[in-house]
Amino acid sequence: MQESRLFKIVYYLLEHEKSTASELAEKFEVSVRTIYRDIDALSSAGIPIYATQGKGGGIYLLDNFVLDRSVFSDNEKEQILTALKGISAADGNNLDELLTKLRALFEIKESSWIEVDFTSWYKKKPKQDIFRLLKDAIFSKNVVKFKYFNRNREMSERKVQPIQLVFKDKYWYLYGFCLLKNDYRFFKLTRMTELQVLTESFCRDFSELEIGKTIKYSENISVKLKFNKSIAFQVYDEFYDEVKECDDGSLYVEAELPNNDILYTKLLSFGDDVEVLEPESVREKIREKLENMFKKYL
Known part of the structure; x- marks a missing residue:
């Protein structure tokens, strides 16, 4: 426990340059006497840490000190x-x-065990400029403005206080406080156009925000699906260990999926190699979409 606290004290001083014994004691929930013992321990270990008394004094590390x-x-x-x-x-x-x-x-030689590449097999990923602008806006705490197409195919202009860039299920999202909706929202980067970083800044404190618990991107619905075994590779790509093999060779999947257009886009991407077994509401919606598609080709 003490060893962990000693490292944390060093990291804290590297970040804040100087502190006092009482501040460190409150930060790490120990007594001031314990903090001074920790300082002695760090000094004995060769860490150039110093404590000075009087006005302007405090606990600090030697200038240009870096962790070994x-x-x-x-x-x-x-x-x-x-x-x-x-x-x-x-x-x-x-x-x-x-x-x-x-x-x-x-002292590590070139490692090639992993390669990270977010570009598509078919074309170059077009949103790196947006990514960089949003990253800079997050660090500088500047409001961003952009036009956005939501899942209902409606376009609106949004002003957002950006918090975090999130990579989830093959897509990048901006998570932030939407000034239009007065609430926290996710925005898919591929649906954003005409992005601007405004001079308008904000000072909202997000430090205690638990992003995963603050907002749910979508309500889910439980679906039961049956797939043709000829597309097994695609089924396993999408559903991993949720796939069960039936006696007739077909594949059965029971999964929780987003109850919005994403669900139907995903299901229709399998063509006639999938059948929705349950619920009936999803089967009915699929029938409606197929009928509308059929009418376009009469």
Whole structure:
């Protein structure tokens, strides 16, 4: 426990430059006396940490101090490099120089066990400029404005206080506080156009926000599906271990899926190789869509 707290004290001072014993005691929920013992322990371990008394004094680290590479385990070093490769692929920025420096610092040879690439097999991903603009707006806390097409095919102009970029189920989303709806919302990047980062800033505190619990992107519906075995590769791609093989060779899936247009787009992508067994409401909606499609080809 003490070892963990010692590292946390060092990280805190690296981030805040200076603190007081009482502030650290409150932060880590220990006594001031314990904090001073921790400082002695860090100093004995060779960490250049100092405490000065009087006005303007406090606890601080020597200027230009950096953590030794031995602080990170081999697994943590690999995780850092992998995360940076993912950021580079998503953001479109070339981080090769940074990755090379970190590999040298960590004494890790070029690793090729994983490659992160968010581009499509069919065309280049077109939203890297939007991604970079949104990332900058999140860090600078600037409001963004854009036109957005929602799942009901309606276009509206939105002003949003951006919080986080989220990658989920093959797509990027912006999560933020929508000033039009006065609520938290997800926005799919591929549906955004004419994005602008405004000079208008905001100071809303998101530090305590639990994004996963604050808003549900969609209500789900339980569906039972039967697939032709000829598209087994596609079924396993979509549903993983939810797939069960029937005696006749067909594939059976029972899953929770979004109860909106995403559901029908997904089901229709399987063509006539899928049958919706339940619920009847989904079967009826599929019939309506197929009838409308049929009329267009009369």
